[in-house]
Amino acid sequence: MTAVQEHSMTTTGPLDYRPRNSRIGAWIGAAVAFFGFTGLSFTLGSATVEGGAVTIADQAAMIGLGVIGAGIALSFLRLRVRADDKGIEVRNVTSTRFFPWQVVTAVNFTDKMTWATVELADDDEMSIMAVQVSDKERALAAIKHLRALLEQSRKS
Template sequence: MTTSKSKPVFEYRPRRSRLGSWITAAVFFLTFAALSFSLSATTEGGGVMTPADHFAMWGLGVLGALAFLVFSRPRIRVFDHGIEVRNLGSAQVFPWEVVTGLSFPKGVPWATLELADDDEVSLMALQPTDKERALEATRTLRARIDAHRN
């Protein structure tokens, strides 16, 4: 079941966690870039900082920033044939036949998609930090689930 050719009926991505991951990635990169400029040419032990060392600091900043940007990946897409859940890793598509519900109890970091085989899938995109926006997305998802169950 591919989702690349069909258009989603509903799509949701968190705002606050994406913003936080982008800001953290930028700060991380800029910190390593600043450190590369602040390192002196020679160390107390007699070691020499070369341009390659400075570029390596930039490279570490890029790698660290990319690691933080992984947290901007979570997304939920609803299609006529099912729901696509993308957390930090790859996306999974669940047909409506296996989706039984959506739970979002107080105090949890994200919602959970309940499946027919008593399995659960975390919906990292649906977080309480987005407040009213997340609540509206929860209502929309529950309505879609109920529509396909009946």
């Protein structure tokens, strides 16, 4: 699905946006963690410098560390923002939250920010990690789309 779909000037359609660069980075990080620790486990040898033994369990533990590292890296594949005429759903690494447009006061994304934020009526703020500065024009188009949906909700 495309990140931003243009519709008529009177209505703005739904948005389903995922970052591109961090997804690539997550896959690369996962591969490096898994294959790095797996390779390291096979190069340990059978004895340590002090004379201790390296067992199969030690090698399995090293591979397990690689799996854990890969899992942490792959958790960044969860990043997503969805928005429609009802509100905005923000999925970050560990949480998913939905905000109706009535509680959203602004969608912020300045050149000093790593990712966008949604400002709420109770003076709270939540990061939109899916909209990242590294995605450049795609991220700007997504912010414009989110702001258009916010304005559209205020008019109706």
